[in-house]
Amino acid sequence: MNSQIVDPLQGDFPEVIEEFLQHGIMKCIAFNRRGTLLAAGCLDGSCVIWDFETRGVAKELRDKDCVAPITSVCWSKYGHHILASATDKSLTLWSVKNGEKIARVTLQQTTLLARLLPCSSTPTLCLACPLSSAPILVDLNTGSSTVLPVSVSDVGTGLSSHPRNKFSDGSPPFTPTAATFNKHGDLIYVGNSRGEILIVDSKSIKVQAIVPISGGHIIKNIVFSKNVQYLLTNSNDRVIRVYDNLLPQKGAAVELDEMCKVTNEFQGTEKLKAVGSKCLLLFREFQDAVTKIQWKAPCFSGDSEWVVSASANKGEHKIYIWDRSGYLVKILEGPKEALIDLSWHPVRPLIVSLSVAGVVYIWAKEYVENWSAFAPDFKELEENEEYIEREDEFDLFPDTENLKALDINLDEDVDIMTVEKDSAFSDSDASEEELRFLPSFPVPDVPDQQDKCPASSSKLEDSNHSGYPFLVEAEQNGQAILPASSPVEGAGNSAVEDVEGNNGVKRKRKPSAKVLELQDEKGEEKSQKPTIMKVKTTRQTS
Template structure:
């Protein structure tokens, strides 16, 4: 949505459920970079690609050999590929345009969340967060896995394993592991059960910094804002914390390497904690101090100005909205269905939430017409008033007082191919290879329905059906019947013949009595004393002696 149109008094955040999407039982969602396509994972293993502009299904991605529920979906940078993790420990990369599976691999534990590397247009690396085990970096194409350290006691002890190998028995396990890439994917931020955020160089499998969260709660979720400036955490102490990213967006790992060279004299753990203070700075922390709600699926808005999170309570579909300063601005209450996933549209003030029943709800603003907010001289009237114009209000203006014409040269060529930069994106360089929409493919009807339609419209009459009156009359008059009529015309004519009895009687085959009367009429000389109008009526009704108006017999007897 264009920023100048937004009423600043209403707030730039959703307020009500606009509509919902329904297809199977959907459990997880993700927008592409421009917000034009929405991917949804279902419990039957199908990944549905929705065209978010039309709210229609653009593509269905499904592996016939996999019926396990999808646990997470993720788009590549330019939207050509989608990463899917399933409950049967599988990771699959799909080509969205062709609908074909690009790569498939299996890891040891069940993956709850998987994210593609954001720095590549066609990535094969992904960050997988399994249940009750350490996060890992997986190359889906090559099938290799690097387990990332999750505790300070395991520093710099990452092990490279094959994707089909099991996790070592000595590996630290904890519930709901979480991790995410930074904006360009050169660093990984992981959270552990000790209340620590570890910043890891995944290429070297080496911890570069540690940030401690007081008083040491379990970190359940970590997510970056779209521009990479802020980090949001959800912890077991029912608090949400916002950190400011102090590292540069690009080549952050080089900055950390340089920082480590200056801290060589310190102890290893102290050096990492000191480096952590140079990486993240706590900005705000907030919670529901009254109800002490546990949060679920927190995330930033597209511009990073708002923070949203869903209530993890059963039977509640509530979405809380804060500004970045930590002030609660809105509580959205939906149906009495638990919320399991949440996403904010990258551009527009829209929120998409998934309920436990598998429906996807779309929250939008409730816009009200308030023209005075945009035109200060506009006056709203409670009822109609008679307007009295000024004497010279509609007079023709002289040529000297006309408004000067625009200086735009109409002969200049218009560029309709280049896409202008969108200020709503932090990286506003629009790639020509980016996939924003999928081509529309006509979907044919089911074969049974086609046969039924064709049979009812254009099937030739059988022994149980009477011959068409139109074809009989055409045969008697020496004209060829029009057998090339289209099925819709045939259906319309058939329906008209059943409903309009009067019209059919006038086109029906004359009876023997009618033919005899016509023959007698041709033999008798015309009677000039009879009015022409009455004679024409006699001819009209004599051709149809079966008419039930009771007048035909009188005129026929007069002849």
């Protein structure tokens, strides 16, 4: 399906909550590349995969060895695998289609964020950002790990002796470090507590460039746009910065290596900063100049036209949306539940936000219906306009020879097998094996089991806890509940309502001939239901 049909209003942003998803207590969310499936990590260690088209649960991944809360979920490039990190220091790689566990690795520290190598169809290498150490590259097959550098020691620069970068005892600070792959995984962008972005070669684990961030504050998030033209950073100084990515999408590591060889006028850290100035260029800064709030889970829209982030204030569910020029266009206010995760749909103008209560809210565009245009060629005017008619518009016999003939070849064969390339995906021709949907398996309905002995005393004694509504209703109305051994009930009294199974559906019994006769004498309607007390009184008087 063409992207113009999927998203006819390209560039629009969400405005209202359209729906919400709830399954256990979810802690983190992530879309696949097409936005057809939504993965969520739960508090009990399971991963739930939602079919975003039907808004139903397509599959649940559960491991008996992992019952700790999930901290992050990540899809592979073609959607066949999911990587989940948990608070028990584990990394688990799942097969989405089969629901089987492929690999499980236990690290020394809890991982806050894990990302798979994006260029591999069968991922074996991932990037993990622990809670209190430098990011590491982990081989999921062997379990080996490589620590990435977060600083460059240069004598005389004074960077390593900065008081903000050490504790009182001289030890380095323990702060979470942000890191991410570029599109093809040949470079890793690492942010440190000094306010620097280190560009590291993923093969040689060598720092190739340094990009200093103004202010020198801790970098909490690093996110690439979908088209890899922009890079977003969220710092501890309450400012979101967007940079232009000057490196090419393919062969970025080779291009960066050539820059390092050419730049010879500087040495050491100054050389790395000079190379970094050719990699990233500051484009725009986003902040709330009034409240100076901290930001959480910033990201780009699917078309990279909008920048969205959530407020990190306690108990607030606010989402801020800016355009690329820096103008704040919308503030979305959700329920009074703190927001912990946020994601924009890759193709559609939709946002999903995750609250601290574990509920996923879907924000969509609010469309206004207009029923004034009755004909396909009818155009509604908001104000009066001068109309200039055609020369032959009101002629009885218009000049049809001058009309432009439609150039349609009726004999041409229509190709219905070739799939058109989606402009939203640059490599859509290489994604034929992509997993977009999961097969559904219908579950047969379980027949309701009716009670074989509804008149037994044990059933009536336990009826208050087994869901019999007519006994509870009788107690609330102050009516007498007859025991099972009562002769009135044993005679099949017509006023008693029976319940089929435990589903709460009532079934009325046919009134007896005596009751119908009494109703006719008193002029009552036949549909009226007499109570048990009325039946007893009538029998006593008769």
